[in-house]
Amino acid sequence: MQANGGLQKNAISAFMEYGQKIGKKPTLECQAKKGGPLLSGNPMFVAYARLGDSLICQAEGPNKKEAQTKAADKALRLETAAAQGSQDAEETLAIPDKDPVSALMEHAQSLGLTATIKQVSKTGPSHCPTFRMYAKLDDRKFRMIEHGNTKDGRKKAANIALLQLQREGKIPKPKLRSSRGASGSNPRCDDFSDICPPGRNPLQMFNEHAQSQHLTCDVIETSPRRGPPHDLTFYMAACLGKQKFKSVTGKNLNEAKNRATAEALRHLKKMGKYELKSSQRTTEEMPHTIQTWDDRIAVETLTKFRSLVATENEDLSGRKVLAAILLYDNNEDELTVVSLGTGNRCITGDHLCVEGTVLNDSHAEIIAKRGFKRYMCEEISRAQTRRGSKILMQTSSGTLKVMSHLSFHLYISTAPCGDGAVFTRADPEDTGRNHAPIFRNRQHGLLRSKVENGEGTIPTDDIPQTLDGIRRGQRLRTMSCSDKICRWNVLGLQGALLSQFLEPIYLSSITLGMLFNDGHMSRAMCCRVDRDDQPLTGLPQEYRAQHPKLGCVTRVTDTRSVDRSSPISVNWNMADNSVEVTDGTRGMTTRNTPSRLCKRSLFLSYSRIEQNIGHRTYRETKDMATEYSAAKGVFESVMDENGYGHWVRKPLEVDLFHL
DSSP: OEEEEEETTTTTHHHHHHHHHOOOEEEEEEETTTOOOTTOOOOOOOEEETTTTTEEEEESSSHHHHHHHHHHHHHHHHHHHHHHHHHHHHHHHSSSSHHHHHHHHHHHHHHHHEEEEEEEEEEOOOSEEEEEEEETTTTOOOOOOEEHHHHHHHHHHHHHHHHHHHTTTTOOOOOOOOOTTTTOOOOOGOOOOTSOOOTHHHHHHHHHHHHHHTTEEEEEEEEEEOGGGGGGGEEEEEEEEEEEOOOOESSHHHHHHHHHHHHHHHHHTTTTOOOOEEEEEESOOOSSSSOOOOHHHHHHHHHHHHHTTTTTTSSSOOOEEEEEEEEETTTEEEEEEEEEEEEEOOOOGOOOOOSSSSSSSSOOOHHHHHHHHHHHHHHHHTTTSSOOOOOOETTSSEEEETTTTTEEEEEEESSOTTTTTTTTTTSOOOOOOOOOOOOOOOTTTTOOEEEESSSSSOOOOOOOOHHHHHHHHOOOOOHHHHHHHHHHHHHHHHHHHHHHOOOOOOOOEESSSSSSOHHHHHHIIIITTTTTGOOOOOTTTTTTOOOOOOEOOOOOOOOOOOSOOOOEEEEETTTSSSEHHHHHHTTTTSSSOTTTTTTTHHHHHHTTOTTTTTTHHHHHHHHOOOOHHHHHHHHHHHHHTTOOOOOOOOOOOGOOOOO
């Protein structure tokens, strides 16, 4: 993608190709400028450049073609500036003042591993060769690079490996050196949450506001750039129609433009001319003060979530459910988010996959739990090497278990779908007692499944799901989050695969952000398993019916949102230490690639700690967890015997894939 001094001759074609390349539909909408001289000989047109649902910019021209060309050219320049930031980050030394190859070798030596730089090929003429190489840490390969000479190429390959390890939290990031005063120049330090929804920046919101008001907008340089070439300061101001706003500074074009448009939006907001729509405001409210344990859980989760999405380019606005699993260290009184997810959609039947590459359920609670599995895979891997795990210890039987001073806790921004949520608004009064379940009618406690291509749940039936039936239009059913959490409270969070290495891991508490009623939540989460005060029996050793502490964030009222939620889902976990964005209705990332949380990816992670999988299928490997399977059989039988219904399974074929 190039930006030339004048208009690009093929700006429209380049913009279309760029949109297709990044997987976002490019569009150039054009219309006559409102209030313009339509009947005169000099009409004006306004073109809007979009990538997916995001408005990038707008531009004017005397005819449609010129307006579209200007808009396409301007959009390419903006995208180039944004891309430059990530390129600069990659070219920055991971460990300043140190040779990357030496730094990588030292890191490997400290872990008892072997680091090498592998040259794959050499192409081109002898006077101008191209070397392809990558860094390798034991069996792990990092991204391939191309370079014109071997010495600098080795440094670049090693630096990319170090940067990736820093993103994963495996090695510390260097402390930033600042000589620019307290304000600094890092755009990540700017807080735009008062004027932008998560995942959007001020420039995008300013463009959309201008379009909604049928006004032209621009961001202009107000003074010459100052400073040495490596440390320039930019002076810019936003313009809306004939109004010019206060000039601001930035250390690069992208930062200066965002600060300038932020200044404009805040001025407009103060004058009552701009506000976030209700669908753009985040529904996750931070407690004003930390009064309870549940408030502390919520603050830790929301702080982490906001820091993660602050620099995301995806549009994350709209109503959403947020869930997280947190680790509490009783010795240090430390609370840490280890896995986090947002979302409340499932795939439709036409996206059901037999290769394990699709995320079937993208509800926040399920996403958080799948990220937790990746986190535990990493900890098991550490426990198997000299690095050692900081949270796991070996038992006398040879399995691993969580250290006694550590516990796990679940946060959900609202009541989980299914039995925990469906009756809450109809019966809002809370007894204030913990684990005082309500059983007033036959509907209380029923197993429920999520509605395909919609929101809400319905009671399950005993009709099995078949692949050919779903292909022909049979509704795809997915068990509700309330039912799945209830099962976690018997089988544990670790799942079938990891149960072959771990003792069951149970939740110690569940915190809701809103829609909490102890009578309904305690029944939905655990107490329906022990109906009539009869404890669940017949479980294998180490398994039990867990009754976690239940609570809600301190708040005044629960406001009901009527706007439709977004299909976008976000996930993060401590092992990967990066944000992944997926489309919950398709079960793939927004770039149309398999998610790291899909069955195949988790199976692949498991294969790194269990070396003898051979040609076993995913289903055969899960079935080898005999005690887990027995506990699951006991749980489902009890639910059926208590009159709550049948557990609905996906068609058998979706689990028969090999690695």
